Amino acid sequence: MSELPPEIDTSRPHPARMYDYGIGGKNHFAADREVAEQIFAAWPSGRTSGRENRAFLGRAVRYLAGEAGIRQFLDIGTGLPTTDNVHEVAQAVAPSSRVVYVDNDPLVLAHARALLTSAPEGRTAYIQADIRDPQAILSDPATKDVLDFSQPIALMLVAILHYVPDEWNPTGILATLLDALPSGSYLVASHITGEHDPAVAAFERADREAGIPAQLRDSAEFARLAFRGLDLVPPGVVSVADWRPDTAGPRPSIAEVSTYGGVARKP
Numbered sequence: 001m002s003e004l005p006p007e008i009d010t011s012r013p014h015p016a017r018m019y020d021y022g023i024g025g026k027n028h029f030a031a032d033r034e035v036a037e038q039i040f041a042a043w044p045s046g047r048t049s050g051r052e053n054r055a056f057l058g059r060a061v062r063y064l065a066g067e068a069g070i071r072q073f074l075d076i077g078t079g080l081p082t083t084d085n086v087h088e089v090a091q092a093v094a095p096s097s098r099v100v101y102v103d104n105d106p107l108v109l110a111h112a113r114a115l116l117t118s119a120p121e122g123r124t125a126y127i128q129a130d131i132r133d134p135q136a137i138l139s140d141p142a143t144k145d146v147l148d149f150s151q152p153i154a155l156m157l158v159a160i161l162h163y164v165p166d167e168w169n170p171t172g173i174l175a176t177l178l179d180a181l182p183s184g185s186y187l188v189a190s191h192i193t194g195e196h197d198p199a200v201a202a203f204e205r206a207d208r209e210a211g212i213p214a215q216l217r218d219s220a221e222f223a224r225l226a227f228r229g230l231d232l233v234p235p236g237v238v239s240v241a242d243w244r245p246d247t248a249g250p251r252p253s254i255a256e257v258s259t260y261g262g263v264a265r266k267p
């Protein structure tokens, strides 16, 4: 972008831009690359983790729009537009799918046009908001306009919860969001873990040193936080690479990926 809105501070790293750098996107700045490179220097398979996470997101949306018949998505922590954005994947299966995207990075807002290319049968909207204020997301006019809360909705919290440390009360945030959804709704979530590779500690350390809140969780902590009270879809909480893979080839190990994911249905 030649001219950036003044609220976009390119001198400070931001997770959306660091992730974009890691998965091979074009929307990042020197400050983002510097912290991302610190992380990758200590945790070389961090890029594999990002790519596998993004592929998991695509498979989860295809599953929901296909097998589960979901037509509405609330995607919090959207990230910068890339290939296979949620509405593109969902509308390829069901063109009437509706998606509300939410992120707190003003750079995502600046690029949001790419998220608003809905099929005519469906709808998309973008809200700049922070997951710390879930009520603001739920009561935003765009959310209410695009999503029908009397019908099942898939809440997408993909690779965002490791940016929500315990002091922010993530359990309360999840409860507020899930309480608003009707029975038959789904949650998709993924989370970086330090359980299998000590090098992943660099993710939490470098982020925090750069002023980005970050917290690794193990599989039990993640499952308790995200999926308590929900019915996990098989295979449950697993490495994102092992969640319903759609190719038969070899997959990276859990240590290389170090990201858990799961999909669950609200009873």
Ligand SMILES: C[S@@+](CC[C@H](N)C(=O)[O-])C[C@H]1O[C@@H](n2cnc3c(N)ncnc32)[C@H](O)[C@@H]1O
Binding pocket: 015, 016, 017, 019, 053, 054, 057, 076, 077, 078, 079, 080, 102, 103, 104, 105, 108, 129, 130, 131, 132, 157, 158, 159, 160, 163
């Ligand atoms: C690693 S990216 C994940 C992008 C996408 N969900 C995916 O999995 O491919 C995490 C995203 O969460 C966003 N994010 C981090 N903290 C947030 C917060 N407190 N409120 C809203 N969004 C946040 C970042 O801006 C970033 O775009």
